[in-house]
Amino acid sequence: MKFSTKVIHAGQEPDPTTGAVMTPIYQTSTYAQTGLGEHKGYEYARTGNPTRTALEACVAALENGQYGLAFASGLAAEHAILNLLRAGDHLIACDDLYGGTYRLFERVMGRYGVSASYVTASNLVEYEKAIRPNTRLIWLETPTNPLLNLVDIQAVARLAHQHGLLLVVDNTFASPYFQNPLDLGADIVLHSTTKYINGHSDVIGGVVVTSNQEVYEELKFHQNAVGAVPGPFDVWLTLRGIKTLAVRMKQHEENAISVARFLDEHARVERVYYPGLPSHPDHALAKRQMRGFGGMVSFQLKGTRADVDNVLRRLKVFTLAESLGGVESLVCHPATMTHGSIPQEIREARGVVDTLLRLSVGIEDIHDLLFDLEQALA
Structure with missing residues (x-):
């Protein structure tokens, strides 16, 4: 099946008992x-729910993977992956990343002896130099x-393997509409x-x-043992939304x-960050690696934080709020919102300054x- 068909049908056969076309909400414990x-x-x-199974199968199909596991939040999914590590292990991450992920690495996993190093996202040499004997x-x-x-x-992926x-x-x-990392060598x-x-x-x-059975089985164990799973109504809402993803x-x-x-x-x-612009330093890679450039745009305003605040207050259609990816347009101030958990000196050194939106x-x-x-800008 092609992508637009998968989002509607993958993992979502009519209910075998009643014939219901839409996956039912199995509201049972x-x-x-x-x-x-x-x-x-x-x-x-907690171990399994038919509504959740449908979502897991659907997203796995969209990513051309064999196994899917749903969690109560994105960070719960991240934590399950990090449970593959043990005390004393080390990971390498790109330095430009979600503040909640940085917080999870540093303030949660760090307490249990897992360490992280951060490298320039596009610099392959830095990834190789950062590898240690305990890197996992x-x-x-x-x-x-x-x-x-x-x-x-x-x-x-080649370097990692x-x-x-x-x-x-x-x-x-x-x-998954624009990019499938498993097809490019990713494990998870x-x-x-x-x-x-x-x-x-x-x-x-x-x-x-993932398509790695050993990894899947360990992740499945942690999904059940830790229990950070979504409720059936949340899963059903996600299944309903996924049908229009394409x-x-x-x-x-x-x-x-x-x-x-x-x-x-x-x-x-001052500057616009969007891989679909020919001026973007990774534009050629985006054309090769992705099937499109996505819906996220960041830009740096000329002026001060007060100027930024003035622009934000004038916006009428764009709503100042955290999160992304909804049908409505949102504007976020990363320095005080999504990346506020990163210390200021580290955040600013990475380019997340007060004039970035x-x-x-x-x-x-x-x-x-x-x-x-x-x-708003006038």
Whole structure:
């Protein structure tokens, strides 16, 4: 099946009992068993739920993977992956990454003896130099959050596998519509399904996909043992949202390209970060590695933090809020919102300064979006 068909049908056969076309909400905590060790595939809802199974199968199919596991949030999915590590292990991550991921590495995993090193996202030499005898995995975002740098997944995958390391790719910004890291050599791909996969800003969730059976079985153990699983209604909302993923991503990208071009020519804008612009340093890689450029645009405003605040207060269609990937357009101030957990000196050294804004470009009429930016910047 092609992508637009997969989002509607993969893992979502009509209900075998009733024939219901849409996957039902199995709102139950436990399942009847006919005898010792005899059941219909489900025992307890933390371990498995038919609604959740449908979502896991669907996202796995979209990522061309064999196994999917759903979690209560993107960070819960990340934590499950990090549970593959042991005290004393080391990981390498790109330095431009979500602040919540940095916080998880430093303030949670660090307490248990897991250490992290950070390297320039696009510099393959730095990844190789950072490898230690106790390194176990490499963690990537591509495009990165919030500066939209790209990482050559194939090149880093080759490096990782030469050294016996796992490669993890957070594919939230691109979505499986534009990029499939497993096809490029990654071992594990993860998503905050809160974002594009659900697409309607009404549910929190995460998912992990792999084709490595050994990795899957260990992740499945931690999913059940730790229990950070989504409820069936949240899963059902995500399944409902995923059905329009293909058509939404087309419009997100079309609008984002127009917004990026507008900002790139605006006198009050210092710099625009969008891989779809030919001026972006990773534009050629984006064309080779992705099937499109996505709906995220970041830009640096000329002026001060007070100027930024003034622009934010004037916006009418773009809403100042955290998160991304919904049908509505959002604007985020990374320094005080999504990346506020990163110490200021580290954050600013990486380019997340007070005049940086991140746009999640929605699917509204492009004329309204451009007018809103024009009047706010005027």
